[in-house]
Amino acid sequence: MDREKRDHYILNLTIYDFGRPQKAAWRLLTVHIVDTNDNAPQFLQEGYRIVIPENTAIGTVIIQVEATDKDLGVNGEVVYSLLTSTTLFGINSTNGIVYVTGQLDRELVPFYNLKIKARDNADIGRHKFSVTSLKVILEDVNDCPPLFIPSVYKARALEDIPLGTVVAWIETQDPDLGFGGQVRYSLVNDHSGWFELDRNSGAIRLTKELDYEIQQFYNLTVKAKDKGKPVSLLSVTFVELEVIDVNENLYAPYFSHFALTGIVEENAPTGTTLLQVSAQDEDVGRDGEIHYSIRDGSGLGRFAIDEETGV
Numbered sequence: 245m246d247r248e249k250r251d252h253y254i255l256n257l258t259i260y261d262f263g264r265p266q267k268a269a270w271r272l273l274t275v276h277i278v279d280t281n282d283n284a285p286q287f288l289q290e291g292y293r294i295v296i297p298e299n300t301a302i303g304t305v306i307i308q309v310e311a312t313d314k315d316l317g318v319n320g321e322v323v324y325s326l327l328t329s330t331t332l333f334g335i336n337s338t339n340g341i342v343y344v345t346g347q348l349d350r351e352l353v354p355f356y357n358l359k360i361k362a363r364d365n366a367d368i369g370r371h372k373f374s375v376t377s378l379k380v381i382l383e384d385v386n387d388c389p390p391l392f393i394p395s396v397y398k399a400r401a402l403e404d405i406p407l408g409t410v411v412a413w414i415e416t417q418d419p420d421l422g423f424g425g426q427v428r429y430s431l432v433n434d435h436s437g438w439f440e441l442d443r444n445s446g447a448i449r450l451t452k453e454l455d456y457e458i459q460q461f462y463n464l465t466v467k468a469k470d471k472g473k474p475v476s477l478l479s480v481t482f483v484e485l486e487v488i489d490v491n492e493n494l495y496a497p498y499f500s501h502f503a504l505t506g507i508v509e510e511n512a513p514t515g516t517t518l519l520q521v522s523a524q525d526e527d528v529g530r531d532g533e534i535h536y537s538i539r540d541g542s543g544l545g546r547f548a549i550d551e552e553t554g555v
């Protein structure tokens with residue numbers, strides 16, 4: 245018997261005697277098939293898939309799933325529930341409507357695989373169920389402004405660096421997809437054209453010569469803006485540039501002796517060391533480095549001096 249195929253039968257019962265002429269009587273017998281819970285609820289689709297924006301508001305209905313159960317009465321009543329433990333989605337147990345219950349964020353989790361159970365309302369121990377999956381894919385929304393790394397920049401530059409030198413390099417992170425994650429830079433103040441900022445790479449270059457004696461600090465304001473549409477987001481940071489004093493070349497090098505005398509034997513081979521001269525320079529760094537050369541005199545071409553050591 246299967247009530248779901250046929251729920252009643254009508255039997256015609258006839259009785260005869262063996263007399264002549266034969267007599268008969270008949271009666272109809274209706275047999276009703278009582279339902280038992282032998283069907284599980286079946287989802288109309290094997291799996292469900294939905295794409296929603298990541299900023300979908302709490303309470304928004306995203307989909308309705310449906311399962312049917314061929315049994316009768318409570319045996320055929322369907323109750324829905326979420327098997328996946330989540331605080332972000334909920335389901336209406338009677339109509340299968342799935343809705344948002346928490347703040348979604350594609351940058352945190354880009355999609356969810358939810359398991360949904362449909363069971364019938366038969367007595368506990370006898371009820372039947374089935375399970376389907378719902379894939380929720382979050383669509384990106386431009387909701388992250390560019391983030392500066394680090395949040396504030398400190399840079400130092402020697403006052404004599406050449407024009408075009410990169411004095412600072414601005415970097416940001418923007419995890420949004422596509423245009424929403426593409427960042428362009430600009431200078432809010434450029435100190436009358438002292439600096440220029442490459443809008444794509446974030447490199448800040450010097451465009452006018454620095455002079456420690458005139459200005460020791462520059463405070464640049466940099467704007468980073470993504471190309472998101474229709475909403476574009478921006479952030480602002482500061483670059484503190486300190487100019488480092490460079491000692492100008494103040495002193496000339498000098499020899500400790502006005503004249504030196506060297507003695508060499510007339511048959512000395514080429515390459516023989518004659519003497520070593522030594523000069524001083526009071527400047528520090530590059531300005532105080534000394535190089536030697538022979539400039540004039542009667543021995544030109546016959547003697548050579550080591551540029552570095554003075555030998």
Ligand SMILES: [Ca+2]
Pocket residue numbers: 247248279280281282283314315316
């Ligand atoms: Ca049944």
Ligand SMILES: [Ca+2]
Pocket residue numbers: 281282283284285313314315319320364366372
């Ligand atoms: Ca059932």
Ligand SMILES: [Ca+2]
Pocket residue numbers: 386387388389390418419420424425470472477
């Ligand atoms: Ca963005």
Ligand SMILES: [Ca+2]
Pocket residue numbers: 298350351384385386387388419420421
């Ligand atoms: Ca986003």
